[in-house]
Amino acid sequence: MDSKTWAVFVASAVxxxxxxxxxxxxxxxxxxxxEVTTSMTSFKQLKEGLHLYEIGISPYxxxxxxxxxxxxxxxxxxxKFGSTAPxxxxxxxxxxxxxxxxxxxxxxxxxxxxxxxxxxxxxxxIASIYxxxxxxxxxxxxxxxxxxxxxxxxxxxxxxxxxxxxxSVMFLALASHTNIYTAYxxxxxxxxxxxxxxxxxxxxxxxxxxxxxxxxxxxxxxxFMTGSLQYLSATYGSLLFFKDxxxxxGLWWYFFMEMFDFFRPLFTYIxxxxxxxxxxxxxxxxxxxxxxxxxxxxxxxxxxxSYPEVGDLGVYISLLSLFKFIFPNVRYALLAALVILHSLxxxxxxxxxxxxxxxxxxxxxxxxxLVYTIGMTIIIxxxxxxxxxxxxQGTDNPSKTVIQx
Amino acid sequence: MLPSESxxxxxxxxxxxxxxxxxxxxxxxxxxxxxxxxxxTPVPLSAIETLDNELKDGLGLSRxxxxxLHIAVGVKKNCLYGITTREISDELQRLLRTEGTxxxxxxxxxxxxxxxGCSMPKYTLNCIASDRTPLPKTISxxxxxxxxxxxxxxxxxxxxxGLYDAFVGDFLFFNKHDLGSIDRAMSPxxxxxxxxxRGATYADAIHLSxxxxxxxxxxxxxxxxxxxxxxxxxEWRVHAEKVWNTLKFGxxxxxxxxxxxxxxxxxxxxxxxxxxxxxxxQDVSPDKLSSLLDTWxxxxxxxxxxxxxxxxxxxxxxxxxxxxxxxxTKSLSFTVAxxxxxxxxxxxxxxxxxxxxxxxxxxxxxxxxxxxxxxGSKSRKILPHRHxxxxxxxxxxxxxxxETLSALSRLVTSLQEMAVPSTVxxxxxxxxxxxxxxxxxxxxxxxxxxENQGLRHAAAAAQFARQAVFDKxxxxxxxxxxxxxxxxxxxxxxxxxxxxxAGLRRVVVESRKKEP
Numbered sequence: 001m002d003s004k005t006w007a008v009f010v011a012s013a014v015x016x017x018x019x020x021x022x023x024x025x026x027x028x029x030x031x032x033x034x035e036v037t038t039s040m041t042s043f044k045q046l047k048e049g050l051h052l053y054e055i056g057i058s059p060y061x062x063x064x065x066x067x068x069x070x071x072x073x074x075x076x077x078x079x080k081f082g083s084t085a086p087x088x089x090x091x092x093x094x095x096x097x098x099x100x101x102x103x104x105x106x107x108x109x110x111x112x113x114x115x116x117x118x119x120x121x122x123x124x125x126i127a128s129i130y131x132x133x134x135x136x137x138x139x140x141x142x143x144x145x146x147x148x149x150x151x152x153x154x155x156x157x158x159x160x161x162x163x164x165x166x167x168s169v170m171f172l173a174l175a176s177h178t179n180i181y182t183a184y185x186x187x188x189x190x191x192x193x194x195x196x197x198x199x200x201x202x203x204x205x206x207x208x209x210x211x212x213x214x215x216x217x218x219x220x221x222x223x224f225m226t227g228s229l230q231y232l233s234a235t236y237g238s239l240l241f242f243k244d245x246x247x248x249x250g251l252w253w254y255f256f257m258e259m260f261d262f263f264r265p266l267f268t269y270i271x272x273x274x275x276x277x278x279x280x281x282x283x284x285x286x287x288x289x290x291x292x293x294x295x296x297x298x299x300x301x302x303x304x305x306s307y308p309e310v311g312d313l314g315v316y317i318s319l320l321s322l323f324k325f326i327f328p329n330v331r332y333a334l335l336a337a338l339v340i341l342h343s344l345x346x347x348x349x350x351x352x353x354x355x356x357x358x359x360x361x362x363x364x365x366x367x368x369x370l371v372y373t374i375g376m377t378i379i380i381x382x383x384x385x386x387x388x389x390x391x392x393q394g395t396d397n398p399s400k401t402v403i404q405x
Numbered sequence: 406m407l408p409s410e411s412x413x414x415x416x417x418x419x420x421x422x423x424x425x426x427x428x429x430x431x432x433x434x435x436x437x438x439x440x441x442x443x444x445x446t447p448v449p450l451s452a453i454e455t456l457d458n459e460l461k462d463g464l465g466l467s468r469x470x471x472x473x474l475h476i477a478v479g480v481k482k483n484c485l486y487g488i489t490t491r492e493i494s495d496e497l498q499r500l501l502r503t504e505g506t507x508x509x510x511x512x513x514x515x516x517x518x519x520x521x522g523c524s525m526p527k528y529t530l531n532c533i534a535s536d537r538t539p540l541p542k543t544i545s546x547x548x549x550x551x552x553x554x555x556x557x558x559x560x561x562x563x564x565x566x567g568l569y570d571a572f573v574g575d576f577l578f579f580n581k582h583d584l585g586s587i588d589r590a591m592s593p594x595x596x597x598x599x600x601x602x603r604g605a606t607y608a609d610a611i612h613l614s615x616x617x618x619x620x621x622x623x624x625x626x627x628x629x630x631x632x633x634x635x636x637x638x639x640e641w642r643v644h645a646e647k648v649w650n651t652l653k654f655g656x657x658x659x660x661x662x663x664x665x666x667x668x669x670x671x672x673x674x675x676x677x678x679x680x681x682x683x684x685x686x687q688d689v690s691p692d693k694l695s696s697l698l699d700t701w702x703x704x705x706x707x708x709x710x711x712x713x714x715x716x717x718x719x720x721x722x723x724x725x726x727x728x729x730x731x732x733x734t735k736s737l738s739f740t741v742a743x744x745x746x747x748x749x750x751x752x753x754x755x756x757x758x759x760x761x762x763x764x765x766x767x768x769x770x771x772x773x774x775x776x777x778x779x780x781g782s783k784s785r786k787i788l789p790h791r792h793x794x795x796x797x798x799x800x801x802x803x804x805x806x807x808e809t810l811s812a813l814s815r816l817v818t819s820l821q822e823m824a825v826p827s828t829v830x831x832x833x834x835x836x837x838x839x840x841x842x843x844x845x846x847x848x849x850x851x852x853x854x855x856e857n858q859g860l861r862h863a864a865a866a867a868q869f870a871r872q873a874v875f876d877k878x879x880x881x882x883x884x885x886x887x888x889x890x891x892x893x894x895x896x897x898x899x900x901x902x903x904x905x906x907a908g909l910r911r912v913v914v915e916s917r918k919k920e921p
Binding site: 261262263265270276277280281285287 | 878
């Protein structure tokens, strides 16, 4: 890691700590924005759950807390070093440290063998793209637990890139435990894990069993903590069946507000299936570049999951920064950037108009989420197309010329 | 010309297409089938259809019967005085129309002496001009309406007013054993009992009399005896305590001591459901009564009262009251509880006011039912008709339940694509069960407790039926016909199915090309 990269780490730490110090209520303001946090990642609800857990009441009774029980253990542990208030020094340092670790993993990925043959951005650029991304900064300051899930996911990718497969499986299991949509990354991860030895039945079975065992272990931690498996309904059940009907940057909430109850199960399954159905085809198609497959699936789940946040876009963009070689073939970067920018600027305004001023309605905010999704879709399809084009042409000195008709 | 695909690319393309289809077929289709299947729980349609017949057969009520106060009264010849039942009926209807009650009440007069082969009405009109009417032997005899007709004053107006007073008016308490005094009071020249409280039906008059007897019996240190079924014992004991406490602390307390108690005896008892009335003798001395009571198998309830010389003797008491004449009168007739009742007698000028107070207190204590008339006129409290009202309300609820369940039956039958949740089946079963319970109770005659229970069951049946028809899940699904479901599915499937089908077609075509 060069000095510039370390400087970026330090600068980001200073930035975040300064923001927390100068604007003590910023975490609360951002924490209330539905674009930045959802009920599945809210720190406020985490505190609520932690309090209930500490006084001996199941945090999953009452429908307030929907996050993984392992967060309760983690923040209870952090509580020994100081207050777990959102703006306390302990939490400040912890979240800054988590983001730096994530950036470190990203830099490590860029230097791995998987991307060795490609032209890469400098480490400090990759780190900056992540650490100074406003979406990531906002997510961090709002104390969303998505920061931790994303860190686990990026860490899993990093370990997989360095053939530290067991650790990679553990981190993936941890990321899946905290965010079930990360489980969709298992097929492309299999490609990563078996890239050195080849994808034999034995190796696939080995990693599958290990992944299931790790997931079961984490699930059992939750069982022993809460005394029952009821928490699965409150955590995964809420995510999968969209139990908490609240506005967010996703496409689900408006549908489920309006539809007849008769169609609710059908739509729930269809929407979840829409995320799932792309996993295998993308894995097959991009079997030569599993990192691109992972990035593509991350992007698809960002727009199709039940409770998306802007931080997911930040992570996706950071993953895209690892593939500098596709940038020249991306055709709609400006369009996508503008669409995303407009949607991110208007979303909080329209939400404010709707909820606080009462001069708008749900259609205002939902229209912007549609625009946001269109922007994301443009990015995903454009980058996928660019990746496929490069695969077809060859990464260096393309031997085939593709003429767009 | 496009470069040909390599084998590897073709295999890869097939894997991609087939993986899409695998998720679609093995996961998507079963989920689609499961989530769009209409679940129809079978509803007992045949049981619903038979309810109407049960109401008709079991209670003799057809759908068109108006469950209003429909009372048939048999008129004996001695009541007619040469007047036809038709004339009396017309006069009665005029009175009912005047009072605005004709839409709710209807009285049919039947010639009691010439009713061969017909079922005798519950009530019989008997007109008397003297006090020599024999005591009733059965409850049905006790339910006779006795109209006192002053000598040579028989007219359709008197009889009609008598009937009107019997069923529509307020409380009326009489003791026929003092008809002599009443006769004098009822003379056109001396006045009519106008401030007396009229018992419209004997059943209610008897019920109230029991209460008053028990209550008043305790005031004089005497004991009242009442042999009733255990339910009635409890009910009347509670009522008696309440009445006595009111009398004791109410305004009437001032006048209690001035009331003359008669030792005339009349009582009823029912053992094992028998409606045989005990014979009553006039002027029975306490000793003789005691020996009489000891020989009968009675289940007495006694109120512990202050002792008196005759406290060991179980007696019933009548209290007589005879207010002075007032010009505000309806008729020269009155109804008499055949076996006895309560009459407040006395010549004190304060007694009318006392009687009014007494009536108000009784009114409040026994919480008479307010009956809103169908013509919208002001509701009036008709305590004597409470069991009739209960029956009417029960029948109306039962009919309402039938109508609602029939509507549900038609709905379920006509809309085959409407989901019928299991909750609807449970509600229908509950409604039918309550319905049958109500009919069983309604069949019992002269049983206030059963009637009240019947009303509760009928109300529950109507409520369950309404809940079944307006079940939220069923109502929501009713408005989603099959074509709407297609309209919902196509936008979901269309954009996905086109590339899938195109990809699959290409795979199939390539496979066929390879086969030869």
